[in-house]
Each structure stands twice: as structure tokens, then as C-alpha cells.
Amino acid sequence: MTRRATIRDVALRAGVSLATVSRALNGSPLVKEGTKRRIVEVAEELDFAPSLSARRLSLGKTQTITVVVSFLTRPQAAERLRGIDAALADSEFDLVIYNVETVEKRNLYFRTLPLRQRTDGLLVVSLPPPDEDVLRLQGSDVPIVFVDAYENTTRLPRVLGDDVAGGELATQHLLELGHRRVGFVGDAFANPFGFTSSRDRFEGYERALALAGRKHAQEDVALGAHGRYEARDLASHMLSNPDRPTAIFAASDTQALGVLAAAQDLGLHVPDDLSVVGYDDIEACDFVGLTTVRQHLFESGRQGAQLLMSEIVRREPIPRSVVIQPEIVRRRTTGPRK
Amino acid sequence: MTRRATIRDVALRAGVSLATVSRALNGSPLVKEGTKRRIVEVAEELDFAPSLSARRLSLGKTQTITVVVSFLTRPQAAERLRGIDAALADSEFDLVIYNVETVEKRNLYFRTLPLRQRTDGLLVVSLPPPDEDVLRLQGSDVPIVFVDAYENTTRLPRVLGDDVAGGELATQHLLELGHRRVGFVGDAFANPFGFTSSRDRFEGYERALALAGRKHAQEDVALGAHGRYEARDLASHMLSNPDRPTAIFAASDTQALGVLAAAQDLGLHVPDDLSVVGYDDIEACDFVGLTTVRQHLFESGRQGAQLLMSEIVRREPIPRSVVIQPEIVRRRTTGPRK
DNA sequence: CGGTTACATGAAAGCGGTTACATCGGAGGG
DNA sequence: CCCTCCGATGTAACCGCTTTCATGTAACCG
Numbered sequence: 001m002t003r004r005a006t007i008r009d010v011a012l013r014a015g016v017s018l019a020t021v022s023r024a025l026n027g028s029p030l031v032k033e034g035t036k037r038r039i040v041e042v043a044e045e046l047d048f049a050p051s052l053s054a055r056r057l058s059l060g061k062t063q064t065i066t067v068v069v070s071f072l073t074r075p076q077a078a079e080r081l082r083g084i085d086a087a088l089a090d091s092e093f094d095l096v097i098y099n100v101e102t103v104e105k106r107n108l109y110f111r112t113l114p115l116r117q118r119t120d121g122l123l124v125v126s127l128p129p130p131d132e133d134v135l136r137l138q139g140s141d142v143p144i145v146f147v148d149a150y151e152n153t154t155r156l157p158r159v160l161g162d163d164v165a166g167g168e169l170a171t172q173h174l175l176e177l178g179h180r181r182v183g184f185v186g187d188a189f190a191n192p193f194g195f196t197s198s199r200d201r202f203e204g205y206e207r208a209l210a211l212a213g214r215k216h217a218q219e220d221v222a223l224g225a226h227g228r229y230e231a232r233d234l235a236s237h238m239l240s241n242p243d244r245p246t247a248i249f250a251a252s253d254t255q256a257l258g259v260l261a262a263a264q265d266l267g268l269h270v271p272d273d274l275s276v277v278g279y280d281d282i283e284a285c286d287f288v289g290l291t292t293v294r295q296h297l298f299e300s301g302r303q304g305a306q307l308l309m310s311e312i313v314r315r316e317p318i319p320r321s322v323v324i325q326p327e328i329v330r331r332r333t334t335g336p337r338k
Numbered sequence: 339m340t341r342r343a344t345i346r347d348v349a350l351r352a353g354v355s356l357a358t359v360s361r362a363l364n365g366s367p368l369v370k371e372g373t374k375r376r377i378v379e380v381a382e383e384l385d386f387a388p389s390l391s392a393r394r395l396s397l398g399k400t401q402t403i404t405v406v407v408s409f410l411t412r413p414q415a416a417e418r419l420r421g422i423d424a425a426l427a428d429s430e431f432d433l434v435i436y437n438v439e440t441v442e443k444r445n446l447y448f449r450t451l452p453l454r455q456r457t458d459g460l461l462v463v464s465l466p467p468p469d470e471d472v473l474r475l476q477g478s479d480v481p482i483v484f485v486d487a488y489e490n491t492t493r494l495p496r497v498l499g500d501d502v503a504g505g506e507l508a509t510q511h512l513l514e515l516g517h518r519r520v521g522f523v524g525d526a527f528a529n530p531f532g533f534t535s536s537r538d539r540f541e542g543y544e545r546a547l548a549l550a551g552r553k554h555a556q557e558d559v560a561l562g563a564h565g566r567y568e569a570r571d572l573a574s575h576m577l578s579n580p581d582r583p584t585a586i587f588a589a590s591d592t593q594a595l596g597v598l599a600a601a602q603d604l605g606l607h608v609p610d611d612l613s614v615v616g617y618d619d620i621e622a623c624d625f626v627g628l629t630t631v632r633q634h635l636f637e638s639g640r641q642g643a644q645l646l647m648s649e650i651v652r653r654e655p656i657p658r659s660v661v662i663q664p665e666i667v668r669r670r671t672t673g674p675r676k
Numbered sequence: 677c678g679g680t681t682a683c684a685t686g687a688a689a690g691c692g693g694t695t696a697c698a699t700c701g702g703a704g705g706g
Numbered sequence: 707c708c709c710t711c712c713g714a715t716g717t718a719a720c721c722g723c724t725t726t727c728a729t730g731t732a733a734c735c736g
Contacts, residue, residue: 016715017716017717018716019717019718020714030713030715031714032714054721056721057721057722058720059721060721117722
């Protein structure tokens with residue numbers, strides 16, 4: 001077993017030509033039944049497997065879908081990836097992954113990946129393109145779909161959650177429970193990647209307040225770096241004030257968990273002294289009992305992948321934006337204002 | 339911009355031959371500095387990018403590492419994947435991913451993926467090969483490394499955690515705290531994928547008990563399907579007995595979280611009434627305060643990928659088994675027996 | 677000043693498939 | 707009975723790159 005069999009070897013052994021073998025193995029109707037059988041037999045005997053590289057070169061297709069995802073290990077990313085995998089699992093496409101955790105990597109990938117020579121389609125997850133690449137991406141000959149990337153993707157095909165609506169939902173829920181002062185803990189709006197979810201969720205928060213004829217107090221909004229510990233510190237500060245909000249909406253579950261930790265530190269009982277709502281509905285919510293806004297993560301990945309496939313395979317025009325509506329999931333961290 | 343430029347176009351425009359362009363672009367020292375500059379210039383003008391398929395076919399390499407991973411969305415898997423990505427990020431290899439959640443998929447992948455024509459190397463994560471494939475894998479011409487797969491990989495290169503030692507560590511920790519009756523909640527030992535972690539951790543548990551001159555009571559061991567809810571039910575039952583263990587070692591963090599839920603249901607205070615130790619050290623442990631056994635997930639992925647790379651690139655003989663030792667992480671769910 | 681040598685470049689043969697086009701034998705029609 | 711046409715197969719070009727081997731040139735040497 002020194003060298004893998006090629007289509008040539010099969011042809012020789014089966015006593016037919018290359019072309020016939022290729023046709024037979026690709027199920028062309030032009031090959032007589034008997035010949036086909038013989039060829040398949042020989043192919044198995046020789047343990048033949050076609051070279052993907054050769055096939056791809058010849059076909060002029062890469063048979064590959066490239067996924068560029070930011071912060072692969074965040075639970076959201078993994079869940080979306082599974083949705084993508086589900087959509088691709090029974091297709092002929094291979095799934096190639098690039099993980100982005102730095103701006104440099106992002107820039108590099110946006111410059112080098114959207115090429116016909118590299119991939120048949122690009123799926124970009126949770127990563128808005130940098131300004132300088134937008135135009136090129138619009139004119140790209142490679143189909144691209146963005147999932148969970150709002151900024152700079154207006155004229156590109158994308159699947160989005162409605163963060164504003166989600167923020168409104170969360171805040172509304174708290175207001176309905178009778179809370180008058182609702183705090184907000186989120187990411188700083190400006191960030192190197194151009195993530196907008198915190199900003200948009202905040203917008204929904206403001207809108208809900210406005211609809212109730214309210215406005216947030218300056219000190220009820222705390223923004224900082226993403227992360228549980230950072231959120232805990234922010235919340236600690238906010239809650240130490242004796243004149244504090246009775247509810248907090250956090251821009252992500254991770255941050256909501258930080259808020260919960262802060263409450264615990266301060267001896268505040270949840271939900272009696274403080275109600276908390278998060279965002280995303282990651283797995284941890286369930287066992288912590290965190291009320292949150294559910295994005296349909298798996299679904300967003302699946303739909304993104306399907307959009308991309310239909311564009312690639314059927315050359316269908318892509319609807320510009322698919323929006324997936326969030327929903328509120330009530331658990332144990334929210335209750336009526338006491 | 340109807341057709342992407344090929345190396346031919348560059349050659350033509352630069353007034354040199356194909357060969358020279360290829361050499362120039364691949365940094366061969368054989369090309370005169372001036373020529374090289376001109377070629378690079380023209381290449382940029384034409385926005386040239388080499389076809390990967392053609393390159394791969396010509397080189398006879400796929401420049402691809404294939405990762406087969408079970409249950410991609412489990413936090414462990416994602417973290418390991420990140421380790422793999424880290425090791426590969428600056429290499430020339432693309433990362434192709436196959437997610438396995440059914441036995442059928444597993445069988446399919448083990449049969450079709452380990453081929454020179456498909457990939458330069460295979461990294462199998464948390465998925466022991468089925469019996470019938472072991473021999474073929476041993477004789478495979480594609481370098482393969484297993485990560486976190488014990489069964490059927492004895493004669494294959496692999497990176498393993500020491501589950502027995504981990505189980506012993508966890509149990510020892512509880513014994514040192516003065517607990518006399520330590521329960522075990524884990525997965526059924528038999529399962530379609532051949533996972534062995536629960537069994538091995540149990541073995542460590544027994545060993546620690548034996549070293550302390552103890553033996554577990556029949557009713558202190560509960561096995562069932564993996565999952566938080568399943569574990570909660572098992573623990574509920576075990577803890578309802580008035581004559582119950584004062585500590586429980588769970589075979590995974592997920593299950594430990596179930597045990598905690600059961601304790602809460604029964605009004606048992608942790609750690610005063612019950613100590614709980616998990617396994618894995620997933621992210622949730624930190625905010626729940628769960629004492630656990632840390633496997634070095636990121637590290638295991640990284641080392642697996644590196645092993646594979648060195649085998650591929652330098653044709654180094656692979657050390658058979660790399661074992662990564664677990665360590666105990668003390669948090670708030672364990673305390674002295676009261 | 678002719679011959680060797682080192683260096684830069686070109687020509688062409690792959691890599692392993694797919695497929696347009698040519699070919700050939702036999703069935704059907706006039 | 708010959709011509710046409712069709713279905714099955716073969717031939718060869720091509721996909722775009724790498725690399726061996728040949729070639730030309732200029733520098734170097736005795």
C-alpha cells in the first residue's frame with residue numbers, strides 16, 4: 001500500500017477509459033449498467049478514493065464553506081456553529097473554520113478569505129467587517145452571508161436578531177412587574193470590533209422606558225468591558241447606593257451573572273430585593289434560573305448557512321436581511337417590585 | 339473583473355515565465371531581486387491570489403487538518419477546539435471541522451475521512467473509534483492523533499487526561515474534609531460511543547476509598563444518562579434517604595450542577611449539609627462556586643494539534659500517549675463534614 | 677581569450693480529476 | 707440494403723499551479 005489508487009488505476013484494471021470511470025463514479029446516466037457495476041467493484045477492490053484537490057481544481061469549485069467567527073468559545077458562537085453544521089451536514093460542502101479574537105486577525109481574514117480560489121461561500125458570524133472592506137465585500141464574487149453582524153452590513157445579505165426589540169422586551173417585562181427604576185449594565189458602546197448589541201439593547205431599554213413615560217437616571221446606567229467580573233464591579237457600585245434601582249437589565253447573560261454575584265456580595269436577595277434580566281439564553285441561565293431574552297442561536301446559524309447554500313447552489317437572489325425575533329424567558333431572577 | 343487572474347496572467351504581464359512567477363511568489367532565492375519586485379507588483383495590480391486547489395494538487399498536500407469532534411457545543415469541546423485553533427492559527431493549515439452527534443455519523447467519518455486525498459492530518463476529539471476501524475486506523479497513511487479518547491486508541495498517538503487520577507483526587511479531597519460516606523453520580527458505563535470517563539473517574543473514586551480503608555455502599559452510587567436533569571433525579575433519590583452520604587462526587591460538572599439542584603430541592607445546604615465536587619472545570623463552575631477537577635481542556639487541544647503538526651511537518655515519530663494531569667480546584671461547594 | 681561555473685530564467689511534464697468532442701457499433705427508417 | 711441517428715465509450719484538452727531539467731548569460735579562471 002505504497003501509493004493510493006487513482007482513477008487511472010481503476011480504469012486500467014476495469015479495462016475502460018478514464019472518462020468512463022469518472023462518469024460511472026459520478027453517476028452519469030451515460031454508462032451502461034454492467035460497466036458501471038464492474039467499475040464500482042474495481043474501485044472498491046483498489047480502495048479508491050478520488051483526490052479532492054484534483055476534483056476541485058477540475059470542477060472549479062472548492063466545495064467548501066468558510067466560517068469566520070469571533071470568540072469561538074463563547075457559548076453563543078458554539079451554538080450558532082452547531083446550527084451551521086446542521087445545515088451543512090448532509091451537503092457536499094466541507095466546513096472550514098477561522099476563529100477571530102484580535103482585530104489583526106479580523107482584518108487579515110476579511111482581506112484574504114473572500115476569494116473564489118479559496119471558498120465557495122463565506123459565513124461571517126458575530127463580526128462586522130471593517131469600514132475599508134465593505135465596498136470590496138459588496139462587489140465580491142464569493143457569496144457572503146453575515147450572521148449577527150449589524151454594522152457595515154446594511155447592503156449585504158445577513159441574518160440578524162432584533163436587539164432593540166429584545167432590549168425593549170426585557171425592560172418591559174421589568175416595568176410590568178412594577179419596577180420604576182431599572183438599571184442597565186452593558187458593554188461600552190465603542191469597541192474595536194464594532195459590536196453593536198450592547199448599544200442596541202440599550203436603545204430598546206430606553207424605548208421601553210420612554211413608552212412608560214420614564215427616563216433612566218444617569219447613575220442607573222453602567223458600561224464597561226465585557227465579562228462577568230467587570231459587570232460585577234459595575235453592578236456593585238450601582239447597587240451600593242442606598243437609592244438604587246430595584247431591577248437591572250444586563251446586556252448579556254454573562255454580565256447578568258456578574259450582577260447576580262454583586263447582589264450576593266451585597267446581601268441583596270434576588271428577586272425580592274433585586275430583579276435581574278440577561279440576554280442570550282445561554283445554557284447557564286437554566287441552572288441559575290436567570291430570566292433572559294432568548295436569541296435563537298442555533299436557528300440563526302442554520303438560516304445563515306441555508307441562505308448561503310441557496311445562493312451558491314441555486315444562484316438565488318438573497319433576501320437582504322432576515323430578522324429573527326427574540327423572546328423573553330421568565331425564570332427565577334425576576335419578580336414583582338416589593 | 340469577470341475572471342480572476344491566474345499565474346499565467348501575471349507572467350504575461352510581467353514579461354516572464356510561469357515558473358519564475360511561481361518561484362517569486364513562493365520566495366525562492368533563485369529569483370533576481372528586481373524581477374521579484376516587478377512580479378509582486380504586477381500580482382498586486384491584478385489582485386492575484388493563487389488557486390488553493392491547484393496548489394494543493396500540484397504539491398500533493400491538502401494543507402488541511404481535519405478535526406472530528408463529538409458534541410461540538412459542549413463547553414469542553416469548544417474549549418479544546420480553541421486550543422487546536424491556537425496551535426494552527428499561524429500555520430499554513432486550514433481547519434476543517436466535522437461534528438458528530440450520532441453513531442452513524444461517527445462510523446461514516448471514521449471510514450471516509452482518514453485519507454491522504456482528503457486531509458494531511460486527522461485530529462479526533464472525544465470520540466473513540468469503533469472496534470472495526472481500529473486496525474485500519476493503525477495502518478492509515480494519514481497521521482492521526484486522538485484527544486480525550488481512551489478506548490481503542492492504545493496503539494495510536496493520543497493526548498489523554500488521567501481520569502482515574504482525577505477521580506481519586508476529587509474523592510481524596512472529600513475524605514480529607516472528614517467525609518465518611520461519599521456518593522458517586524455519573525454516566526452509565528456502557529454507551530454507544532464508548533466514552534470511558536465516567537467509568538474511569540469511578541475507578542479513581544473507588545481507589546481513593548480503598549486507600550482510606552473504605553468501600554462505597556451500594557446505594558451511594560447512581561448511574562444514568564448524561565445531563566443535568568438526569569443527575570438531579572439520581573441525586574434526589576440518593577439524598578432522600580435519611581441515611582445519606584454527606585458528600586457527592588459527580589463525574590462531570592454538568593451532573594454536579596444537577597446534584598446541586600437536587601440539594602436545593604431538598605432544602606439541603608451546600609456545603610454544610612452536603613459537599614459536591616464536579617469534573618471538567620467548565621466556565622459555569624466559577625460563578626456557581628463549584629469545587630471541581632480541572633482538566634486542561636485548552637491545553638489538551640493545543641498539544642494534540644502540535645503533536646499532529648510535528649508528525650506531518652517533520653515526520654517525527656509521535657510519542658504514544660501524552661497524559662495531562664488533572665488538578666483539583668477548591669471552591670465553595672465543599673467543606674468539612676459537620 | 678576559451679572554458680568552466682554559478683546564477684537566473686524558460687519549457688514542459690506532471691498532479692488527478694472532468695468533460696467537450698470524436699468515434700464506433702448497432703437499431704430503426706426509407 | 708444503405709443511411710441516419712443514438713447510446714456507450716474513448717481521446718485529449720484543460721483546470722492552475724509546482725518543479726525538474728535544459729538553456730542562456732555573465733562572471734571568473736588559468
